[in-house]
Amino acid sequence: MIKICGLTKAYQMGKITVPALREVDMEIPKGQFVAIMGPSGSGKSTLMNILGCLDRPTSGEYYLDGEDVSKKSDNELADIRNKCIGFIFQAYNLLSRVDATSNVELPLIYRGVSPRERRERAAKALEAVGLAKRAQHRPNEMSGGEQQRVAIARAIVGGPKVILADEPTGNLDSRSGEEIMVIFQELHRQGITIVLVTHDPDIARHSERVISLKDGRIISDEMVEDRLDARELLAAMPQPDVSA
Ligand SMILES: Nc1ncnc2c1ncn2[C@@H]1O[C@H](COP(=O)(O)OP(=O)(O)O)[C@@H](O)[C@H]1O
Numbered sequence: 001m002i003k004i005c006g007l008t009k010a011y012q013m014g015k016i017t018v019p020a021l022r023e024v025d026m027e028i029p030k031g032q033f034v035a036i037m038g039p040s041g042s043g044k045s046t047l048m049n050i051l052g053c054l055d056r057p058t059s060g061e062y063y064l065d066g067e068d069v070s071k072k073s074d075n076e077l078a079d080i081r082n083k084c085i086g087f088i089f090q091a092y093n094l095l096s097r098v099d100a101t102s103n104v105e106l107p108l109i110y111r112g113v114s115p116r117e118r119r120e121r122a123a124k125a126l127e128a129v130g131l132a133k134r135a136q137h138r139p140n141e142m143s144g145g146e147q148q149r150v151a152i153a154r155a156i157v158g159g160p161k162v163i164l165a166d167e168p169t170g171n172l173d174s175r176s177g178e179e180i181m182v183i184f185q186e187l188h189r190q191g192i193t194i195v196l197v198t199h200d201p202d203i204a205r206h207s208e209r210v211i212s213l214k215d216g217r218i219i220s221d222e223m224v225e226d227r228l229d230a231r232e233l234l235a236a237m238p239q240p241d242v243s244a
């Protein structure tokens with residue numbers, strides 16, 4: 001699904017060149033659930049932005065679903081991003097002035113889907129993340145975990161092949177984080193390829209494979225042997241105090 005060869009990215013800061021990725025090779029088969037770990041500044045977000053066609057490498061090759069992404073124009077990249085990729089950020093990146101449904105519909109507007117079909121698909125996506133009842137609420141009327149679930153609904157509404165999530169549980173308490181992992185594990189069961197950046201080794205253990213970066217290079221790449229099941233963990237957690 002994803003294949004990169006000799007991928008290098010350097011940022012130019014005036015006269016100084018900041019290397020962010022150095023000759024990275026990586027292959028992710030269709031349907032795999034991968035966690036990327038590494039210290040701050042190791043190049044995780046740079047890698048995700050390139051995988052998500054939000055940025056281009058300085059050199060090297062990137063094949064997404066068999067297509068050579070480096071040969072595409074900016075318009076073609078925008079199209080691939082819209083149709084093939086769902087992106088989820090640590091800070092949710094929702095529009096604050098409109099309700100959950102309108103946020104989730106957004107990628108379909110760019111695609112020219114009719115208003116009626118947009119509503120239907122947004123409703124389905126919100127249902128899939130357990131937010132059917134919150135469809136008319138704005139982001140500021142929701143908890144962080146709910147906002148992140150709206151962001152996931154927006155990422156899946158277009159039926160992406162790949163989900164890229166950059167520290168999606170970084171701002172959340174452990175229970176809300178576990179609820180997010182339930183959704184990712186369900187999307188994985190449905191066959192979607194998932195790449196998730198996290199600082200948290202326990203979050204990484206929900207995936208199938210952990211790749212660690214340091215100073216822009218891969219320093220380890222291992223399959224997870226004792227995977228955690230988010231549904232089980234969530235069931236074992238104390239219930240939130242609803243009276244508060
Ligand atoms: N837009 C940018 N301009 C200049 N340097 C950048 C930019 N983005 C990231 N970097 C640098 O590239 C390196 C990798 O950053 P990043 O990919 O954000 O790491 P991580 O997500 O692992 O914390 C760091 O040294 C960072 O300072």
Ligand SMILES: [Mg+2]
Nearest residue numbers: 044045046166
């Ligand atoms: Mg980062």
